[in-house]
Amino acid sequence: HELLGLTAKRVPCDGAAGIVLEGDKLLKETADVPTLADLAIVGGCSKVEHYEIASYRGLIAAAETMGQADVVKLLTENLQQEEKTAQTLEQSMPMLLKQAAQSSTASA
Numbered sequence: 001h002e003l004l005g006l007t008a009k010r011v012p013c014d015g016a017a018g019i020v021l022e023g024d025k026l027l028k029e030t031a032d033v034p035t036l037a038d039l040a041i042v043g044g045c046s047k048v049e050h051y052e053i054a055s056y057r058g059l060i061a062a063a064e065t066m067g068q069a070d071v072v073k074l075l076t077e078n079l080q081q082e083e084k085t086a087q088t089l090e091q092s093m094p095m096l097l098k099q100a101a102q103s104s105t106a107s108a
Contacts, residue, residue, distance in 0.1 A: 003070050019047050035100040042089055042096060049086035056082060 023044030030036035056079040063071040 003074070004068070016048070016051060019044065019051060023047070033100075033103070035096065035103040039093075039096050039100055042092055046086060046089045046093075049082055049089060052082045053079060053086060 023040065026040040026044065027037060030040045056075055060072055060075045060079065063075060
């Protein structure tokens, strides 16, 4: 905002709020099975990251259209951080799925 001479203001995001509500619901449903709760948490975090990635891509396209190279640079740095976080979360899923499968087999 500063690069554009604007003052930032907080605006509620219904999309993000929906992802959080969905995650809370799933976490409550899986709370008594820790391995499933872990999957719910990682899955919810992954959804948030992908929502942020989509948002940054849209902002970058707008900044490019407006010729705001400095803004594009900062937004691209943020996008890369979000993509790295999403990748880390996604890489943890196979291990968590394996643990959940082992847990359900052991309790059966």
